[in-house]
Amino acid sequence: MANALRLGSPGAALTSKRHGGTVTWPFVEVNTHPAPVQEIAVHICPQCRKDIALPFILSGGMKLHLRDRLRYRLLPSPVRNVFLAEYSMIYSEHDSPSRPNERLLDIAAAAIAAARKADVLDIAPRLGSRFGFPNEAINLWPGVNYRLLAGLMQTLAPKQVVEIGTSEGVSALTMLKYLRPDASLTTFDVIPWRNISQPRGTCLRESDFADGRLRQEVADLGDNATFGHYSALLSGADFLFVDGPKDGVFEPRFVAALQTIPMNCIALFDDTRWWNMLKVWRELPWPKLDLTSFGSWCGVGLVEIRHKR
Numbered sequence: 079m080a081n082a083l084r085l086g087s088p089g090a091a092l093t094s095k096r097h098g099g100t101v102t103w104p105f106v107e108v109n110t111h112p113a114p115v116q117e118i119a120v121h122i123c124p125q126c127r128k129d130i131a132l133p134f135i136l137s138g139g140m141k142l143h144l145r146d147r148l149r150y151r152l153l154p155s156p157v158r159n160v161f162l163a164e165y166s167m168i169y170s171e172h173d174s175p176s177r178p179n180e181r182l183l184d185i186a187a188a189a190i191a192a193a194r195k196a197d198v199l200d201i202a203p204r205l206g207s208r209f210g211f212p213n214e215a216i217n218l219w220p221g222v223n224y225r226l227l228a229g230l231m232q233t234l235a236p237k238q239v240v241e242i243g244t245s246e247g248v249s250a251l252t253m254l255k256y257l258r259p260d261a262s263l264t265t266f267d268v269i270p271w272r273n274i275s276q277p278r279g280t281c282l283r284e285s286d287f288a289d290g291r292l293r294q295e296v297a298d299l300g301d302n303a304t305f306g307h308y309s310a311l312l313s314g315a316d317f318l319f320v321d322g323p324k325d326g327v328f329e330p331r332f333v334a335a336l337q338t339i340p341m342n343c344i345a346l347f348d349d350t351r352w353w354n355m356l357k358v359w360r361e362l363p364w365p366k367l368d369l370t371s372f373g374s375w376c377g378v379g380l381v382e383i384r385h386k387r
């Protein structure tokens with residue numbers, strides 16, 4: 079295993095002593111959210127391609143870091159030679175706090191039909207090989223979310239879309255492609271899109287914002303006062319894509335805050351099978367439908383958030 083891993087500052091590449099030299103890990107996901115937990119997912123060795131992924135959960139010390147190292151030692155992945163492996167858990171369904179409803183099943187069926195025909199290959203060149211996998215993989219479906227997003231945009235034809243987590247802007251570009259001419263897409267992040275760290279940088283361009291339909295808000299909706307400031311915008315959303323930090327802090331706060339305002343929207347939660355998202359997804363109080371087989375391998379689910387307050 080990569081026991082000589084050196085952690086860099088957020089956004090920096092990681093290096094590992096192996097194969098008689100230093101290997102730079104090509105794809106490092108660094109969450110720069112100023113919460114106490116930062117998650118860094120390091121992928122398999124680019125040379126031997128044999129090690130499983132090794133995520134480091136940093137929480138102000140070595141405790142969680144060591145726990146995760148131990149977990150990977152004690153429970154090595156039974157599947158080898160994969161690009162990325164993550165721990166998850168599966169749960170019984172009969173005692174789930176919420177279940178799919180007819181509306182979600184109908185929306186999902188229509189969105190899946192639309193996703194089959196959707197095509198986001200035109201966005202692929204914007205990726206510029208930044209992810210360590212072929213750019214065209216964003217069009218992989220099922221397996222990756224973007225065509226499901228496209229299918230939902232076509233099915234719901236939302237007037238007001240809100241996204242949590244702009245990052246490089248790939249999901250924003252996908253939704254923008256299918257956004258009605260009279261609709262808006264507001265994407266939230268704590269990092270301005272122009273400042274997305276190098277070497278990856280952003281996939282967005284100034285021209286994407288030119289017609290005014292796409293705009294970014296740099297704000298942390300995990301903060302109560304900030305959430306209050308944007309509550310009218312959130313209440314007016316008819317489609318919400320939740321793809322934020324998954325740091326174990328933001329999403330529980332955001333879900334709790336959503337319950338305090340009137341809402342009537344369909345939401346797509348990303349990475350629902352990611353360790354930090356298991357409890358969030360399980361405990362969502364609204365009708366929900368797991369769509370992992372028709373979206374991202376990390377888990378994805380459709381939710382109907384409807385309540386008056």
Ligand SMILES: C[S@@+](CC[C@H](N)C(=O)[O-])C[C@H]1O[C@@H](n2cnc3c(N)ncnc32)[C@H](O)[C@@H]1O
Nearest residue numbers: 111243244245248249266267268298321322323
């Ligand atoms: C997984 S990435 C989003 C990927 C993007 N939706 C896509 O598919 O192209 C998560 C993003 O959430 C951002 N983030 C972290 N904390 C946040 C917060 N409190 N509110 C909104 N975004 C946040 C991170 O900076 C990061 O850019």
